[in-house]
Amino acid sequence: xxxxxxxxxxxxxxxxxxxxREVVDRTFNAITVDGECSTNDTALLLASGASGVEIxxxxxxxxxxxxxxxxxxxxxxxxxxxxxxxxxxxxxVTGADSRPDAVRAARxxxxxxxxxxxxxxxxxxxxxxxxxxxxxxxxxxxxxxSVEVGPFVLFRCGQPFDDQAPAAAEYLRLAELxxxxxxxxxxxxxxxxxxxxxxxxxxRINGEYRT
Amino acid sequence: xxxxxxxxxxxxxxxxxxxxREVVDRTFNAITVDGECSTNDTALLLASGASGVEIxxxxxxxxxxxxxxxxxxxxxxxxxxxxxxxxxxxxxVTGADSRPDAVRAARxxxxxxxxxxxxxxxxxxxxxxxxxxxxxxxxxxxxxxSVEVGPFVLFRCGQPFDDQAPAAAEYLRLAELxxxxxxxxxxxxxxxxxxxxxxxxxxRINGEYRT
Numbered sequence: 001x002x003x004x005x006x007x008x009x010x011x012x013x014x015x016x017x018x019x020x021r022e023v024v025d026r027t028f029n030a031i032t033v034d035g036e037c038s039t040n041d042t043a044l045l046l047a048s049g050a051s052g053v054e055i056x057x058x059x060x061x062x063x064x065x066x067x068x069x070x071x072x073x074x075x076x077x078x079x080x081x082x083x084x085x086x087x088x089x090x091x092x093v094t095g096a097d098s099r100p101d102a103v104r105a106a107r108x109x110x111x112x113x114x115x116x117x118x119x120x121x122x123x124x125x126x127x128x129x130x131x132x133x134x135x136x137x138x139x140x141x142x143x144x145x146s147v148e149v150g151p152f153v154l155f156r157c158g159q160p161f162d163d164q165a166p167a168a169a170e171y172l173r174l175a176e177l178x179x180x181x182x183x184x185x186x187x188x189x190x191x192x193x194x195x196x197x198x199x200x201x202x203x204r205i206n207g208e209y210r211t
Numbered sequence: 212x213x214x215x216x217x218x219x220x221x222x223x224x225x226x227x228x229x230x231x232r233e234v235v236d237r238t239f240n241a242i243t244v245d246g247e248c249s250t251n252d253t254a255l256l257l258a259s260g261a262s263g264v265e266i267x268x269x270x271x272x273x274x275x276x277x278x279x280x281x282x283x284x285x286x287x288x289x290x291x292x293x294x295x296x297x298x299x300x301x302x303x304v305t306g307a308d309s310r311p312d313a314v315r316a317a318r319x320x321x322x323x324x325x326x327x328x329x330x331x332x333x334x335x336x337x338x339x340x341x342x343x344x345x346x347x348x349x350x351x352x353x354x355x356x357s358v359e360v361g362p363f364v365l366f367r368c369g370q371p372f373d374d375q376a377p378a379a380a381e382y383l384r385l386a387e388l389x390x391x392x393x394x395x396x397x398x399x400x401x402x403x404x405x406x407x408x409x410x411x412x413x414x415r416i417n418g419e420y421r422t
Contacts, residue, residue, distance in 0.1 A: 034324040037346045113245040113324070113409075114417055121418035127250075135248045165422070198324075199418070200411035206325055207332035207410075211376070 003028065003043040003074055010049035011063065015056075019064050020045040027071040031194045033082035034202070035111040043071070079194050084201030088176045088194065089119055093138075095145070095182040096189030101138040105183060106193040108136035116198035119177065124168035126154035133181055144184030149177065214239065214254040214285055221260035222274065226267075230275050231256040238282040241314075242405045244293035245413070246322040254282070290405050295412030299387045299405065300330055304349075306356070306393035307400030312349040316394060317404040319347035327409035330388065335379035337365035344392055355395030360388065 011019070020043065028043050045067070055063045080088050091110045096102035109115055112132035118125040126147040133140055147155040152168040154161055171177070183189075222230070231254065239254050256278070266274050291299050302321045307313035320326055323343035329336040337358040344351055358366040363379040365372055382388070394400075 036323065036325050037342065039342055039345070112247065113413075114247050117414055117417035118420070120414065121420070123418075123421055125420075125422045127422065131248065131250055134250070198414060200414040202324070203328055203331065203409060203411040203414060206328035207334075209329070209332070209336075210334055211336045211338065 001028070001038050001041045001043075001078060003071070005043065005045045005067065005070060007045070007047045007063070007067075008049070008051040009047055009053045009055050009063065010051070011047040011055040015060055015063070016045060016047050019060065019067055022064060023068045023071050026192070027068060027075040030192060031075045031079050032107065032110050033079060033085070033196055034198075076194060079196050082196040082202075083205040084199040084203075085196030086175065086199055087119060087197040089196065090176075090178050090192055090194050092178065092180045092190070092192045093133075093183065094180070094190045095184055095187060096191070097139050097183075097185050097187040098189040099191060100189075101183070101187075102189035102191035103193070105133050105136040105138035105140070105181065106191045108132050108138075109179070109181065110193040110195035113198055116195065119172065119179075120197035120199050122169055122172035124149060124152070124154055124165045124172060126160060129179065129181055130155065133183065138183060139185050141184035141186075144182075144186070146180075146182045146184070148180040150174075212239070212249050212252045212254075212289060214282070216254065216256045216278065216281060218256070218258045218274070218278075219260070219262035220258055220264045220266050220274065221262070222258040222266040226271055226274070227256060227258050230271065230278055233275060234279045234282050237403070238279060238286040241403060242286045242290050243318065243321050244290060244296070244407055245409075287405055290407050293407040293413075294416040295410040295414075296407030297386065297410055298330060298408040300407065301387075301389050301403055301405055303389065303391045303401070303403045304344075304394065305391070305401045306395055306398060307402070308350050308394075308396050308398040309400040310402060311400070312394070312398075313400035313402035314404070316344050316347040316349035316351070316392065317402045319343050319349075320390070320392065321404040321406035324409055327406065330383065330390075331408035331410050333380055333383035335360060335363070335365050335376045335383060337371060340390065340392055341366065344394065349394060350396050350398075352395035355393075355397070357391075357393045357395070359391040361385075 093102045093106040109132045114128045143158045150171040152164045304313045304317040325339045354369045361382040363375045
């Protein structure tokens, strides 16, 4: 992945650096296809100043907003283009002790082969989501945790909501999905990681590839 | 996974506990199918003493040897029986700074979807092995590292050995494989993790499963 981002704003180097790190954390570093890293992943941000518009601390938010819209679009295109991908899935984790804990849980869910095959098969499998969350290392309070797909609650406070399963299965046939797990700690940690489903086509593409 | 191990030896509880932990570390905790954990993974060891044979520090090695042979056979049966698995692969990592670093590298390689699909397709893809090792977090000195499959060197001291690739591809068609990565640090850390390949059948089984 080689991402070259440019702006004609005039931005002091320290602000430009801060904006790129902040945005990359929520975009390019918040996506996964299969958990693998490219050996040349790069995101560059260049500011020419040609427009004469100067960015300072007061207007920094506008820079971040514009940069994030572009970076998110590019990052999600990587996931949509993942080998064999048929679905784009936003995995949102809330109620974590901390942001790193939320990222850990979201990333483990997003890379879980059992979660990704369940999403591929449109199975509202809250057990696989809870199990992946449990092995992520993030602190997790099962009795207060919840699992939702789109508007459907599959699991809450230690109890499955099986009557929601048929509607949830229908929802999971969509090409763009939201999965939400609350870790139940009551903490402020949140994160979103975007992923795709795992299909037999992924195996075919990567298994038939020849060096 | 529920493993119940028994012996009719008489073993002091502390020695029995030590033997189980030592053996589980190299067997049940050294296998993976897809990186997922069962929610009920359990290994129990019971000693009845019925034989009257007493185990002490001097004979501890015999206990471990017998226990490890049984536990390894059971653990490898789990991998052989992995969903859609067609190959049993021993991933051996040497030359790590420490045992935890070696385990980290071996586990990352063993769970890498790109490595597992390459093994499925019998492609001698040293790049995927090096890449997974690189992202494992284990210290890795590329210029002194090496990658072998069975008796074939694919990569050594920063250089690919492409003339070995055809023979290595032939070797990779076998049902039981050895993959060896030396991290090149010169350190004493070693580990073996057993895994299986990733096939389209894995996706079918886990994607068609219904809760």
